[in-house]
Amino acid sequence: MRTLEEWVNAIPPLDSAAMRAAAERQNILTKPQGSLGRLEQLSIQVAGITGNPRPRLSHKVITTMAGDHGVVEEGVSAFPQEVTPQMVYNFLRGGAAINVLARHVGARVVVVDMGVAVDLELQEGLVIKKVAKGTRNMTHGPAMTREQALQALLNGASVVEELIGEGMDILGTGDMGIGNTTPSAAIAAAITGRAPAAIVGRGTGVDDAGFYRKIAAVERALAVNRPDPKDGLDVLSKVGGFEIGGLAGAMLAAAAHRRPVVVDGFISTAAALIAVTLAPHVRPYLIAAHRSQEQGHGIMLEWLGLNPVLDLDMRLGEGTGAALAMGIVEGACKILDEMATFAEAGVSEKEE
Amino acid sequence: MRTLEEWVNAIPPLDSAAMRAAAERQNILTKPQGSLGRLEQLSIQVAGITGNPRPRLSHKVITTMAGDHGVVEEGVSAFPQEVTPQMVYNFLRGGAAINVLARHVGARVVVVDMGVAVDLELQEGLVIKKVAKGTRNMTHGPAMTREQALQALLNGASVVEELIGEGMDILGTGDMGIGNTTPSAAIAAAITGRAPAAIVGRGTGVDDAGFYRKIAAVERALAVNRPDPKDGLDVLSKVGGFEIGGLAGAMLAAAAHRRPVVVDGFISTAAALIAVTLAPHVRPYLIAAHRSQEQGHGIMLEWLGLNPVLDLDMRLGEGTGAALAMGIVEGACKILDEMATFAEAGVSEKEE
Numbered sequence: 001m002r003t004l005e006e007w008v009n010a011i012p013p014l015d016s017a018a019m020r021a022a023a024e025r026q027n028i029l030t031k032p033q034g035s036l037g038r039l040e041q042l043s044i045q046v047a048g049i050t051g052n053p054r055p056r057l058s059h060k061v062i063t064t065m066a067g068d069h070g071v072v073e074e075g076v077s078a079f080p081q082e083v084t085p086q087m088v089y090n091f092l093r094g095g096a097a098i099n100v101l102a103r104h105v106g107a108r109v110v111v112v113d114m115g116v117a118v119d120l121e122l123q124e125g126l127v128i129k130k131v132a133k134g135t136r137n138m139t140h141g142p143a144m145t146r147e148q149a150l151q152a153l154l155n156g157a158s159v160v161e162e163l164i165g166e167g168m169d170i171l172g173t174g175d176m177g178i179g180n181t182t183p184s185a186a187i188a189a190a191i192t193g194r195a196p197a198a199i200v201g202r203g204t205g206v207d208d209a210g211f212y213r214k215i216a217a218v219e220r221a222l223a224v225n226r227p228d229p230k231d232g233l234d235v236l237s238k239v240g241g242f243e244i245g246g247l248a249g250a251m252l253a254a255a256a257h258r259r260p261v262v263v264d265g266f267i268s269t270a271a272a273l274i275a276v277t278l279a280p281h282v283r284p285y286l287i288a289a290h291r292s293q294e295q296g297h298g299i300m301l302e303w304l305g306l307n308p309v310l311d312l313d314m315r316l317g318e319g320t321g322a323a324l325a326m327g328i329v330e331g332a333c334k335i336l337d338e339m340a341t342f343a344e345a346g347v348s349e350k351e352e
Numbered sequence: 353m354r355t356l357e358e359w360v361n362a363i364p365p366l367d368s369a370a371m372r373a374a375a376e377r378q379n380i381l382t383k384p385q386g387s388l389g390r391l392e393q394l395s396i397q398v399a400g401i402t403g404n405p406r407p408r409l410s411h412k413v414i415t416t417m418a419g420d421h422g423v424v425e426e427g428v429s430a431f432p433q434e435v436t437p438q439m440v441y442n443f444l445r446g447g448a449a450i451n452v453l454a455r456h457v458g459a460r461v462v463v464v465d466m467g468v469a470v471d472l473e474l475q476e477g478l479v480i481k482k483v484a485k486g487t488r489n490m491t492h493g494p495a496m497t498r499e500q501a502l503q504a505l506l507n508g509a510s511v512v513e514e515l516i517g518e519g520m521d522i523l524g525t526g527d528m529g530i531g532n533t534t535p536s537a538a539i540a541a542a543i544t545g546r547a548p549a550a551i552v553g554r555g556t557g558v559d560d561a562g563f564y565r566k567i568a569a570v571e572r573a574l575a576v577n578r579p580d581p582k583d584g585l586d587v588l589s590k591v592g593g594f595e596i597g598g599l600a601g602a603m604l605a606a607a608a609h610r611r612p613v614v615v616d617g618f619i620s621t622a623a624a625l626i627a628v629t630l631a632p633h634v635r636p637y638l639i640a641a642h643r644s645q646e647q648g649h650g651i652m653l654e655w656l657g658l659n660p661v662l663d664l665d666m667r668l669g670e671g672t673g674a675a676l677a678m679g680i681v682e683g684a685c686k687i688l689d690e691m692a693t694f695a696e697a698g699v700s701e702k703e704e
Contacts, residue, residue, distance in 0.1 A: 019652065027566065029689065030442055030447060030448055030449075031448075031449050031668050032430070032431075032557045032667075032668065033557065034557075035556065035557075035666065035667050035668040036449060036664075036666055036668055036672070037645055037664050037665025037666045037667065038664035038665050038666070039664060071597035077701065078384070078702045078703060079384075079701075079702055079703065080700050080703055082700055083699060083700050086697070086698060086699040086700060087699060089383055089697070089698075090692060090697040090699055093383065093692070093697070095690075095691060095692025095693055095697050096382055096383075096697075097381075097382075097383050097388060097687055097695065099690075100683075100686050100687050100690045100691055101683055101686075101687070103682075103686075103690075104679075104682070104683040104686050105679075196701070204384035204387065204702070205384045205385065205386075205702065237434070245372065269456070293389055297594075297670060309664070311663065312388075312389050312390035312391060312680070313390050314387065314388055314390070314391065314659070315387050315389065315391025316383050316384065316387040316388055316492075320388070324680060324683060327456075327457075328676060329663070331452070331453055331456040331457075331676060334452050334453075334455075334456050334566075335449055335452050335453070336685045338447075338451075338452045338455075339447060339448065339449055339452055340442060340445070340447025340448070344447065345438070345441070345442040345445070345447050345448075346432065346438060346440040346441075347439060348432050348434055348435050348437060348438060348443055349431075350430045350431055350556070350557065351430060351431065351432055
C-alpha cells in the first residue's frame with residue numbers, strides 16, 4: 001500500500017513522443033487536418049496519458065463513491081439522508097441513471113461505500129471502503145480528522161489499484177451522497193477563493209429558504225474551520241466528504257497508472273480540486289466530462305483549466321456525465337486507431 | 353411513389369399524449385426532477401415524434417449522400433473533385449471517420465450517390481440515386497433544373513422509404529461532396545437573408561485567397577439566380593446540390609414516417625433549411641447534432657430554432673456529428689425506458 005506522498009510522486013508527465021506520434025497520425029488520416037476538432041485533441045491527450053500512440057479504451061469503469069454528510073442537519077438538501085443508502089441499493093440492482101448510461105456506453109459501474117451513515121448489506125458489486133458513518137457537521141468544526149481525510153484518499157486509491165489489476169483502461173468518477181453539493185461548494189470556495197454565494201447552487205433542487213441556508217452553511221464552515229487553500233488534505237478534512245476524498249485518491253492512483261480520468265460534474269470536480277492541490281501534475285490526466293447546470297461548476301472548471309466535453313444541462317451526479325463523455329473519448333481514440341490514411345485509401349490530399 | 357406534396361402533407365404533428373406520458377414518467381424516475389436536462393427533453397421529443405411514450409432506437413442509420421458541384425471551377429475548395437468518389441469508396445471499405453463513429457455507436461452507414469460526377473462501381477452498401485453527374489456552376493446560372501431539384505428530393509425520400517421497410521428507428525444525415533460548403537452557404541444566405549460574408553467559412557481548409565473566391569462565388573450565384581427564399585425548390589435548384597436535395601427529401605420522408613432525424617453539420621443543416629422551407633412542420637422532427645466549427649452554422653441553427661446536442665469543434669461532415677449525437681439520443685431514450693421509478697426502487701422522494 002503506497003503512502004499519499006508515494007502516489008503523488010508516482011504520477012509521470014505525459015508521454016510527449018506518443019502525443020507527437022498521435023498528432024502526426026491524425027494529420028494523415030482521410031479527413032481535412034483538424035476537422036475532428038476536440039476528438040483529435042482528446043485522442044492525442046489519451047496517447048500522452050497512456051504512452052500509447054494508438055490507445056484503445058475497451059475496459060471502461062465508473063466508480064460511484066457514496067458518503068453521508070453531517071451538514072445535512074443544517075437543512076441544505078431537498079432529499080432525506082436515507083436516500084444515500086437507498087440509491088446505493090438502486091445502483092446495485094441496476095435501476096439508476098448511471099446504470100443505464102454505463103450499460104449504454106459499455107462501462108462497468110463499481111459502487112464504493114466510502115462513508116455512508118448506515119451499514120450496508122454486503123453484496124456483489126459493492127466495495128466497502130468506509131472511513132466512518134458520515135462526516136461531522138462542518139459548520140461546527142472539521143468534517144473529519146486529518147487522519148480520516150488521508151484514509152479516504154488512500155481508500156479511493158486502493159479501489160483504483162484493484163481495478164488496474166483487472167485491466168481498467170479508463171476511469172470515470174461518480175458520486176452519491178445526500179448533501180454533498182454543500183461540502184463541494186465549500187471546497188470550491190476555499191480553493192478558488194471565490195465567495196460561497198457565487199458557487200452554491202440548488203443541488204437536487206432545494207427551495208429558496210434551503211438555498212440561503214446552504215450559502216450560510218458554507219460561509220459558516222469556512223469561517224469556523226479556516227481551511228488552508230494550499231493544503232488539499234486540510235481542505236478535505238475541514239469541509240470535505242469521504243466520497244470526495246475517495247474520488248480525489250482515485251484520480252491520483254489512476255494518473256500514477258497512466259489511465260485517463262473522466263471527471264463527472266460538481267462533486268467530482270470538487271474532488272479534482274483536492275487532487276490538483278495535492279498534486280498539480282495530475283491535471284493533464286483529467287478530462288472534464290460536462291458542464292454541470294449547478295452554479296459554480298464553471299468557476300471550478302476555470303480554476304482547473306479544463307474545457308468540458310459535453311454541455312447537456314445535467315446536474316445528477318452518480319457519474320452520468322462521465323459515462324456519456326467516456327463514450328465520446330473512446331470514439332475519439334477509435335478515430336485515431338481505426339481510420340484509413342490517405343495513402344491506404346488512395347484518396348488525394350489537399351492541394352497546396 | 354409519393355409526390356413532394358404528398359410527402360409534405362404526410363408529416364403529422366408530434367403526439368402530445370405520448371410526450372405528456374414521457375414527461376410524467378421522467379418525473380417519477382429515481383433522480384431529482386429535471387436533473388438530466390437535455391436528455392430528458394430529447395426523450396420527450398422522441399416520444400412525441402414516434403408516438404411511443406417509451407421509445408427505443410435500436411436500428412440506427414446514417415445516410416451519407418454524395419454529390420459533386422460545378423462551382424468547384426471557381427476554386428472554392430482545398431481538395432480536388434476526384435476526392436468525392438475516392439471518399440465514397442473509402443466509406444464502402446469502412447475506413448472513413450463516419451464508419452468508425454457509426455460502428456462505435458452501433459449505427460449502419462448507407463452511402464448514396466445522389467450526383468457524383470463520375471460513374472461509381474456498383475457494390476454492396478452503395479445506393480445509386482444519381483440525378484446527374486454533378487451540378488452546373490451556379491455562378492453562371494441555376495445549379496440544376498427545377499425538375500432535377502424535385503428528383504433529388506424524391507430520390508432522397510425513396511432511400512428513407514426503403515430504410516423504413518428495413519425497420520429503421522432513427523435517421524442521421526451525412527454528406528460528401530467536394531465544394532459543398534459553397535452551395536450550403538448560398539442556401540443559408542438565400543433563406544436567412546444574411547450576407548454571404550457572415551456565412552461562408554473555410555470548409556475543408558481553403559486558404560485566404562480561396563476563402564475570398566468562395567464569398568465572391570456565393571455572392572455571384574445569388575445575384576445571377578435571385579432564388580426566392582420562400583420557395584425551397586427554387587433555392588435548391590438555383591444554388592443547391594443533389595446530395596443536399598437528397599438529404600432534405602430524406603428528412604421529409606423520415607418525419608412522414610414518425611422517425612427522428614439527427615441533422616449533422618453545415619451541409620445537412622442547409623438541407624434542413626430547404627426541408628423546413630418546403631414543410632415548416634418538419635422542424636420538431638429535427639435534432640441538431642452539433643455546432644459545426646464552420647462559420648455561419650450558428651446562423652442556420654438560429655433560423656431553425658435548433659439547439660445542438662454537441663459542440664466539439666468538428667467540421668468534417670459525412671454524418672460524423674450525427675453519429676455521436678445519435679448515441680446521446682439513444683441513451684436519453686434508454687434513461688426514459690430503463691430507469692427504476694421511486695416506487696419500484698423504494699427510494700424516498702423529495703421532501704416538500
